[in-house]
Amino acid sequence: MSDVKDDNDWPPQIERRDFLFVSTGMMAAVGAAAAAWPFIDSMNPSADVQALATTEVDLEPIAVGERVTVIWRSQPVFIDRRTPEQIVQANSDDDSPDLVDPATDASRVQEPEWLIVVGVCTHLGCVPLGQREGDQRGEWGGWFCPCHGSHYDTSGRIRRGPAPRNLVVPPYELRDDGTVLIG
Numbered sequence: 001m002s003d004v005k006d007d008n009d010w011p012p013q014i015e016r017r018d019f020l021f022v023s024t025g026m027m028a029a030v031g032a033a034a035a036a037w038p039f040i041d042s043m044n045p046s047a048d049v050q051a052l053a054t055t056e057v058d059l060e061p062i063a064v065g066e067r068v069t070v071i072w073r074s075q076p077v078f079i080d081r082r083t084p085e086q087i088v089q090a091n092s093d094d095d096s097p098d099l100v101d102p103a104t105d106a107s108r109v110q111e112p113e114w115l116i117v118v119g120v121c122t123h124l125g126c127v128p129l130g131q132r133e134g135d136q137r138g139e140w141g142g143w144f145c146p147c148h149g150s151h152y153d154t155s156g157r158i159r160r161g162p163a164p165r166n167l168v169v170p171p172y173e174l175r176d177d178g179t180v181l182i183g
């Protein structure tokens with residue numbers, strides 16, 4: 001797959017490699033729902049809903065500096081295994097006056113290496129660029145939403161443009177087996 005951004009490729013497509021993660025997570029969720037189905041009558045009705053509302057992702061194959069997109073509740077979620085430089089940058093900007101929606105980097109991550117955010121621009125809902133090699137990442141090296149020019153930093157915080165809020169951090173659990181459960 002080319003590393004060069006194709007301007008005609010909009011909206012951005014989920015990469016084949018990324019799709020494998022998506023498939024794995026979604027199959028796990030669907031499998032859990034199917035297994036639970038015969039027992040629904042004797043269970044809390046929210047149990048099947050809960051299974052479908054989570055996405056499990058194996059983090060092991062994601063290299064430092066890599067970004068992967070998965071789907072959770074029909075939305076893209078960006079998983080970014082940040083480099084030490086990106087982490088330092090994010091922390092050093094904690095007190096920057098241009099933070100539109102002030103938040104420390106530490107408040108947005110459970111472990112500094114893993115930034116996990118919903119990949120939906122908080123302006124009007126476009127999917128920002130920055131997940132693929134060659135994508136524009138904006139002036140702060142995070143994500144860039146070309147719809148109306150919003151720049152997000154390496155913590156997913158909005159720094160410039162019309163978006164009013166930072167990229168949303170979804171509920172998630174980093175597990176000891178190297179997976180993350182989103183939802």
Ligand code: FES
Nearest residue numbers: 121123124145148
């Ligand atoms: S939807 Fe992202 S800047 Fe408008």
